[in-house]
Amino acid sequence: MGGTEHLSVERVGAALVLTLNRPEAKNALSLPMLVGLYDAWLAADEDDEIRSIVLTGAGGTFCAGMDLKALAGDGMAGEQYRDRLRADPDLHWKAMLRHHRPRKPVIAAVEGYCVAGGTEILQGTDIRVAGEGATFGLFEVRRGLFPIGGSTVRLARQIPRTHALEMLLTGRPYPAREAEGIGLIGHVVPDGTARDKALELAELINACGPLAVEAVKASVYETAGMTETDGLAAELARGWPVFDTADAKEGSRAFAEKRPPVYRRA
Structure with missing residues (x-):
């Protein structure tokens, strides 16, 4: 089922596993990744045999956010997908789950960095698992940027406002245990096992009606x-x-x- 050069798609039982696959760039968001994600969300909802979705990253990293080199003018990989964005200017926001919600439950399996755009995508998922060495955070203000992927709206609805504002306004990193403590994630597991735990949860969901x-x-x-x-x-x-x-x-x-x-x- 689908996939692009920066997004791997795999069926594991009734779960669809989506892997952000650009490890050389810490899975920074690219056009192929965004197009692949959007197509995968739609495909999962259209396939009645798929009952849950696991989102993870390759190479021990979840997602380090937007490709800042591309934003600085160095060009973004996957120009061949540019026509998809022209046809649907909101495609990247839907891919990041900013204002698109799949019918099927989405479980995030986080290893390593899940920062900036990675933490924004995370907020669009339903259940969240992280390796104990994972790092979270919204670093945009440190770069003079705005976390426009939905964080100023959603984060304070998902965790206590004081923690949401601290994360948004300081731009500091949060280790997995602290992220668990403020309610951003639900499970902390040994490094390298987040995907296994996510699939375990998916199997429980998949056994339900x-x-x-x-x-x-x-x-x-x-x-x-x-x-x-x-x-x-x-x-x-x-x-x-x-x-x-x-x-x-x-x-x-x-x-x-x-x-x-x-x-x-x-």
Whole structure:
């Protein structure tokens, strides 16, 4: 399934593993990477056999952000993809999950540097695992830049405001344990095992009813900005139809029969 010279795509069971693959540049964002990511998000949602997505990086690094040399005028790799950006000027933002949310759960498996644009992409993922040597941070202000990938909006909604503002305004690095402590990531594992842990979580998700999983994810995000009253009403509207599905009946039947359920997205 797809992929580009800077993005590897692999199926592992019902999980789609996307690997940022530009290790010589610490997986700095490039046009081939962004185009590959956007196409992969769409392909994953269109394939009913895929139930979760794992996003990781090659060479012991997640992503060091935008290619600053390219921003300085040295040119960005993959000029052959430029027509894709012309056709869809928002493609790079969708690729970075700034205002595109896949239906399927996205698990980040972080090793090494996950900074600047890497930390911005991270905020678009649903579950986050990191090796103990990983480093996070939004370094833009140190370069006189603005973290325009969504961090000034999303970060304070995901972690306490005081921590969000410290990260945004100091531009300092955060080791994995500190990132876990402020709630930016959920698991810290030995270096080199983040992908394994992410796939372990993906396998748990993949064993669940896919219609239920996707409805739960959608409900969490769509109710986030609502009042409690409106959110509870929206939850009922989203959740009740799940009970009428064949998968819901199969889940109950399998439980009663003490066997694994066989879900068919129906």
